[in-house]
Amino acid sequence: MNKATTSTVAKTTKPAVKRAVAKPRTPKPVSLISKEQWQQIETEMAGSFVNVKFGYKGHEIHVQRERKDEATTCLSVYIDTVIKGAWMCQIKNLPEDAPKIIPDVWSQRTIAKYKQKMITQIEKVWGKRLAKKEYPELHGKIIWLCPYFSKASVLCRQFKKLEGLELTKAACLKNEPVFS
Structure with a gap:
């Protein structure tokens, strides 16, 4: 191929432009x-x-x-x-x-399953990948109603x-x- 044909091929194969799709709006509660x-x-x-x-x-x-x-x-x-x-x-x-409305009207409190100090010790000993495998809930949280x-x-x-x-x-x- 000569230079003229390679340059025209390169110009015609432009990557497709992705357009952002608008998310459907959730209606505000009445x-x-x-x-x-x-x-x-x-x-x-x-x-x-x-x-x-x-x-x-x-x-x-x-x-x-x-x-x-x-x-x-x-x-x-x-x-x-x-x-x-x-x-x-x-x-x-x-x-x-329990009434079904409790999660709607009571507050949700959270606490980590493991303290940050314990997480760093486990990750230091096991390594991040093996710690995630051995302790799948290492970064998990407990959520309760109050x-x-x-x-x-x-x-x-x-x-x-x-x-x-x-x-x-x-x-x-x-x-x-x-x-x-």
């Missing part, structure tokens, strides 16, 4: 509570005395501020006025009598994502204080 109401609820929950009730999938969700220890408080989420200790477990070990929230903003952020959540009792609904 909330029965307005943005202004969420701001009022959050400021109310940030206060000292909290007594707010929601309705969600046929259950009553009751949020109260309680003492965690001598100096700190937290927001407790009751489902049908109950918090059972058996429900505070790993998500995969949730009892059958009915306590440290801040009102965290609780509101999680509750805003719930579709069909309705506010049934709060001080921001009325101008008079809420008791009981």
Whole structure:
């Protein structure tokens, strides 16, 4: 081949340009509570005395501020006025009598299965490849459910994502204080 034919062949075989495919948008959950109401609820929950009730999938969700220890408080989420200790477990070990809404309304806490110091020691002794083979859950995490929230903003952020959540009792609904 001469130079003229090789240069034309090289010019005609251009790599195909890949176009980005737009991801389908997930629709935002339809909330029965307005943005202004969420701001009022959050400021109310940030206060000292909290007594707010929601309705969600046929259950009553009751949020109260309680003492965690001598100096700190937290927001407790009751489902049908109950918090059972058996429900505070790993998500995969949730009892059958537990309401199905618990993963939606309670906070998820995580902890590493192995501490970082232990991971580095295992990887130093075994090497990274063999450590991954011998300890498949070396970088795994344990996830469990907890009915306590440290801040009102965290609780509101999680509750805003719930579709069909309705506010049934709060001080921001009325101008008079809420008791009981």
